[in-house]
Amino acid sequence: MKPSRHADVSIKKPKAHDDRVVLGLHKFRSIGKSKAYLYATIFDALQDAWRAGVKFDESHVEAICSYIIGSYTWRIDGALNEIIRLEIKDRLEKMIK
Structure with missing residues (x-):
């Protein structure tokens, strides 16, 4: 069994x-617009996870998931903050009116 490397997992730029x-x-x-961005980001993460799952066997699932989560967490957090x-x-605008 060949170990997987993070460089082998493709993440959308x-x-x-x-x-x-x-x-x-x-x-x-x-x-x-912000929800659409959030959904698109989550969809990209799921696509990358799917491609990685097809490429590697089950023994590397945790490492691949951790890498993908780490790659997309900041984008998802930014969208949620927005x-x-x-x-x-x-x-606030409704309260002021």
């Missing part, structure tokens, strides 16, 4: 705005 979302520099204008920010903004 981050798009230009992914880095800005992770750093909190990209602000979405609507909750719908959704929370927009929800708070909308609620």
Whole structure:
């Protein structure tokens, strides 16, 4: 059994705005856009996990999952932070009106 290396697992390259979302520099204008970004990011993570599962056998599942989770956690956290920010903004605007 050949050990798997992280370099053998393909992770989709981050798009230009992914880095800005992770750093909190990209602000979405609507909750719908931020949710769409979140769903697309989760879908990319699941696709990468599926491809890695097809490529390797069951003995490397934990290592592959850890690597994929580590690669996508910051993107998902950034999207969730944006959704929370927009929800708070909308609620404050409703209270002010």
